[in-house]
Amino acid sequence: MTRTVAPEIKVTPSKKSKKVSHISTNLFVILMLIYPVAQFLIMWLGVNVNSIFLTFKSFYNGKLVWVFQNPSIWDGNSAHFWSTLFYNYATLFESFSSPDTQSLFNASLVYFVISCLITLPISMVFSYFVFKKIAGNAFFKVIFFLPCILPLFILTMVYSLSLSPNGFIAGFLNAMGVSYGSFFDDLFIGSRAQWMVWLFCIWAGIGYDVILLTAGMSRIPRDILESCKMDGVSPMREFFKIIIPLSWPTITTLFIFGMMSVFTVTFQPFFLTAGQYDTMTIGLKIYQDSGGSALQGPATLGLFCSVVGAPIIVATRWGLNKCYQNVGF
Amino acid sequence: MKKNRMMLLALGALTSLAGLSACGGGGNSAKTDNEIWICVYDGGYGTTWLKDVSESFTAKTGIAVHYDADTSVLDRIESALKDGGDYDIYMSHGINWQSYAANGWLADLDDLYTSTVDGFSGTFADRLANGAAALSKIAGSDNVEHYYKVCYTQGAGGFVYNVDMFKKNNWTVPTTYDELTTLCSTINAAKISDGDRGYVTPFAWSGKDRQYYWDYPVFEWWYQLAGKDKIDTVTKYMGPTGKYADGYEMYNPTSYYKEFTQAYDMWYKLIATNSANSMASSYSATLASAQANFVNGKSAMIPYAQWAKYELAAIADGGTLPFNIAMMKTPKATASAGDCNYMVGFGDSMVIPANSKQIENSKKFLNYMATEEACKTFVKDSNGAFLAFDYNKVDLSSLEATDTFVKSVHEKLSNTNFSLSSTNPITYRTVNCVMPWVGNKYYYQQACQNNADNTADKVGAALYSTAKSNWPTWLRNSSLTD
Numbered sequence: 146m147t148r149t150v151a152p153e154i155k156v157t158p159s160k161k162s163k164k165v166s167h168i169s170t171n172l173f174v175i176l177m178l179i180y181p182v183a184q185f186l187i188m189w190l191g192v193n194v195n196s197i198f199l200t201f202k203s204f205y206n207g208k209l210v211w212v213f214q215n216p217s218i219w220d221g222n223s224a225h226f227w228s229t230l231f232y233n234y235a236t237l238f239e240s241f242s243s244p245d246t247q248s249l250f251n252a253s254l255v256y257f258v259i260s261c262l263i264t265l266p267i268s269m270v271f272s273y274f275v276f277k278k279i280a281g282n283a284f285f286k287v288i289f290f291l292p293c294i295l296p297l298f299i300l301t302m303v304y305s306l307s308l309s310p311n312g313f314i315a316g317f318l319n320a321m322g323v324s325y326g327s328f329f330d331d332l333f334i335g336s337r338a339q340w341m342v343w344l345f346c347i348w349a350g351i352g353y354d355v356i357l358l359t360a361g362m363s364r365i366p367r368d369i370l371e372s373c374k375m376d377g378v379s380p381m382r383e384f385f386k387i388i389i390p391l392s393w394p395t396i397t398t399l400f401i402f403g404m405m406s407v408f409t410v411t412f413q414p415f416f417l418t419a420g421q422y423d424t425m426t427i428g429l430k431i432y433q434d435s436g437g438s439a440l441q442g443p444a445t446l447g448l449f450c451s452v453v454g455a456p457i458i459v460a461t462r463w464g465l466n467k468c469y470q471n472v473g474f
Numbered sequence: 475m476k477k478n479r480m481m482l483l484a485l486g487a488l489t490s491l492a493g494l495s496a497c498g499g500g501g502n503s504a505k506t507d508n509e510i511w512i513c514v515y516d517g518g519y520g521t522t523w524l525k526d527v528s529e530s531f532t533a534k535t536g537i538a539v540h541y542d543a544d545t546s547v548l549d550r551i552e553s554a555l556k557d558g559g560d561y562d563i564y565m566s567h568g569i570n571w572q573s574y575a576a577n578g579w580l581a582d583l584d585d586l587y588t589s590t591v592d593g594f595s596g597t598f599a600d601r602l603a604n605g606a607a608a609l610s611k612i613a614g615s616d617n618v619e620h621y622y623k624v625c626y627t628q629g630a631g632g633f634v635y636n637v638d639m640f641k642k643n644n645w646t647v648p649t650t651y652d653e654l655t656t657l658c659s660t661i662n663a664a665k666i667s668d669g670d671r672g673y674v675t676p677f678a679w680s681g682k683d684r685q686y687y688w689d690y691p692v693f694e695w696w697y698q699l700a701g702k703d704k705i706d707t708v709t710k711y712m713g714p715t716g717k718y719a720d721g722y723e724m725y726n727p728t729s730y731y732k733e734f735t736q737a738y739d740m741w742y743k744l745i746a747t748n749s750a751n752s753m754a755s756s757y758s759a760t761l762a763s764a765q766a767n768f769v770n771g772k773s774a775m776i777p778y779a780q781w782a783k784y785e786l787a788a789i790a791d792g793g794t795l796p797f798n799i800a801m802m803k804t805p806k807a808t809a810s811a812g813d814c815n816y817m818v819g820f821g822d823s824m825v826i827p828a829n830s831k832q833i834e835n836s837k838k839f840l841n842y843m844a845t846e847e848a849c850k851t852f853v854k855d856s857n858g859a860f861l862a863f864d865y866n867k868v869d870l871s872s873l874e875a876t877d878t879f880v881k882s883v884h885e886k887l888s889n890t891n892f893s894l895s896s897t898n899p900i901t902y903r904t905v906n907c908v909m910p911w912v913g914n915k916y917y918y919q920q921a922c923q924n925n926a927d928n929t930a931d932k933v934g935a936a937l938y939s940t941a942k943s944n945w946p947t948w949l950r951n952s953s954l955t956d
Binding site: 217235239240245327331332421434438439 | 759
């Protein structure tokens with residue numbers, strides 16, 4: 146075998162081309178970053194800082210001014226400094242004694258149960274079905290994925306129209322000669338309205354969860370599953386002992402999203418019941434109140450929820466991450 | 475290297491495009507000195523009137539008018555007023571004009587109100603419907619009261635009926651509540667086929683989308699039972715001692731709000747506990763379904779407002795209703811009561827942004843809207859809606875000769891008109907809270923579903939209790955102290 150040994154040729158770029166390349170790289174980086182940074186600064190930082198400022202403002206002469214600029218609140222007495230500074234927070238705490246506010250928080254907390262304790266477990270099971278390609282999985286895929294590609298407005302409309310007295314379900318029952326009385330008339334009114342909103346959230350939420358979970362499960366190495374099969378592991382055992390631990394990061398993320406739904410469920414009750422019949426949530430309340438001029442109210446409620454919710458969510462995430470060791474594959 | 479350059483160029487182009495797209499799509503940047511841009515809420519009046527009025531305005535003044543009809547105007551009006559938008563005039567319901575005026579975002583319209591209007595001897599203020607000027611004034615950023623808006627429409631609401639069906643069956647238009655209940659019994663007893671295995675019912679209505687249309691007759695009954703003075707007292711939302719602190723007392727069903735619950739009770743007995751008076755499933759029906767039932771002759775009446783003909787004709791075959799309709803004067807709560815009209819949509823506004831470069835031309839347009847020609851065009855093109863100007867000096871005889879609906883709305887507007895708009899800041903600083911139905915919560919739909927839990931007594935108690943428990947928070951949010 147002939148080997149050739151030759152001196153290494155070092156190509157040294159000229160100073161000029163080095164400089165041009167340097168500028169191009171920087172320009173490229175700047176152009177790549179300018180949009181997301183601007184987006185972050187304006188749409189996140191700016192909005193949030195403004196919201197925090199709003200919590201220290203109140204009305205005077207029809208305008209929102211700092212609480213200390215409002216003579217009807219601040220009398221110049223230093224003993225009242227803190228009560229003036231946190232005027233809006235005191236107002237919020239005062240509203241906690243109102244049955245309406247209590248109902249608002251209760252209605253919102255229910256979404257923790259719905260998202261984390263109902264939707265997520267169901268999604269995990271269905272994702273496993275889809276992952277294992279059990280008969281009919283293609284049909285389920287369509288059923289679950291459909292809600293994810295339709296805008297919420299369309300989805301709520303389809304849902305409420307399907308379940309209306311003139312909807313296809315009532316029509317089908319009519320054709321079958323089934324008598325249902327005023328069942329479909331009453332679905333979105335009174336105490337049933339809450340159940341219908343919850344049911345919608347479960348139906349629409351499963352699709353989203355299933356998409357992420359199946360993506361997470363599809364990353365599990367086939368070797369592991371084949372090994373399980375050879376060892377005669379039952380599907381139930383495989384699900385609990387292999388699939389769940391290996392999909393745990395995805396499950397954790399979805400659980401956190403579920404916890405956040407306490408604050409983020411907004412337009413589902415808006416489109417289905419307009420927030421009536423005890424379906425008003427924190428998110429919807431903030432949205433609706435922001436339509437008025439007393440913006441300090443929704444801003445304070447929002448900040449309060451963030452301050453209370455953030456540590457709980459972070460602690461939960463920390464706790465969930467402790468459940469299973471993170472496995473890289 | 476070439477690839478990198480191409481990529482840089484593409485990125486640069488994308489960034490520029492993103493920047494440009496953020497500027498919005500209006501025509502402000504390309505505006506000339508002789509054109510105005512109008513943004514109107516895309517509601518039940520259509521835009522034909524705006525086209526016709528704009529054309530005649532342009533022909534007269536040489537000022538070009540561009541307009542857009544938009545249902546999302548309220549979502550962006552605040553930022554447009556604050557930071558500069560595309561339009562010189564906004565027309566919509568729900569404009570938070572008091573707050574915008576206080577912040578200095580609206581143009582002062584004082585000189586518009588003192589200007590003269592072509593064809594009339596008085597000022598623009600004299601041309602306004604009764605009470606409209608008082609509702610358009612507030613202290614601005616200079617702490618001095620100015621006019622900052624012009625009321626957009628004056629409305630009439632109540633029972634719209636099928637004139638031809640009434641004539642054919644010799645039904646008389648009821649003038650009292652008792653006559654109305656008798657008429658409902660007559661319609662039900664007549665068992666007239668609706669052409670679809672059922673019988674014609676007195677009312678079609680939509681509980682799902684428009685339950686608040688029942689407010690129109692209910693508010694008029696309230697006014698008739700309580701009287702003007704008591705309504706004025708209630709809508710000030712000050713307590714019995716004239717202070718803010720116990721303003722919730724205005725909702726006390728045993729005193730100030732007694733007649734409101736009585737009026738609700740009249741509706742309750744007419745509709746909620748008498749399902750035969752409504753099309754089946756009305757309380758859960760959509761607006762489209764209620765409209766279709768009325769247009770197809772399955773019901774004799776439908777609660778609606780001045781935009782009824784425009785919207786009902788739109789869903790009829792060929793865009794024309796197959797029968798004549800009219801709005802009856804709401805049957806009086808008692809035989810001795812006087813006729814009145816609740817001004818539906820009287821709070822709707824037309825405003826000019828302070829940052830508009832066309833303030834003077836925009837004022838000219840608003841002034842032109844007060845002319846006889848524009849007022850008439852609006853009624854004709856909107857199929858029976860009226861601008862918030864005095865129509866006593868507007869000749870509508872040619873329209874009324876052929877249009878029963880226009881005639882009936884005009885007649886209804888000639889009654890004692892009242893609105894429930896309040897000047898108490900608590901009503902507009904805490905949106906959807908302090909209003910006849912506290913918290914914007916209506917009971918019509920649920921009363922039909924569950925009679926027992928929604929009686930007048932229970933509803934009255936619920937309104938009072940909600941107002942009382944939330945009042946301190948609403949006051950603090952509005953910075954109102956006594």
